[in-house]
Amino acid sequence: GRLFVNRVFHIGAEKMFELLFTDSHFHRRFMDVRKIKGLSSTPWQRETSGSMTRSLNYTITITNPLVGKFSTATEYQTLYKESREGRYYMVDAEVYTHDVPYHDYFYTKNRYCIIRSSKRKCRLRVYTDVKYKKQPWGLVKSFITKNSWSGLEDYFRHLESELLEEEAALTQGAGDA
């Protein structure tokens, strides 16, 4: 896997969770600029395991010339029960892109860790892995992996820069920048 984001933000841990994993203005705007359309999500629900889960459906716009322009996608998120409100959140997100070539071979697993570092600061880590449901021919596998990494890198770089803008707006509003 790869670590795409690893940075401290002047944003509280709870706020960061809200920005990324609820129907926040930030999330809606980010989906908009990424041209991710038709988002629908279930509410967070407690499982018997004690963890919380929800699922999202949306249509992504793809810039990779090898692939069609759009794909529907389903994302299954799990907020682990080891998470502690305001202190530590760990969310795994499994993303299935249904309409890309070889979609039945792979999915993507993104692990988001939000760790409180002080009252108004947290560290965000995003670790990503391309997972295989069945083993493709070696050349196909490296093709999938390579194309996935480039799309994911672009996405998470953009997410990081949007979070930095949000951080600037938040600290300015608080008057303690």
Ligand code: YK8
């Ligand atoms: C989520 C992983 C792969 C996929 C894409 C497919 C290449 C197909 C390979 C062929 C287009 C928002 C990605 C990047 C689309 C976007 C997905 C996003 C960024 C040529 C063999 C969508 C996080 C996420 C997870 C997986 C990403 C796809 O929140 O390359």
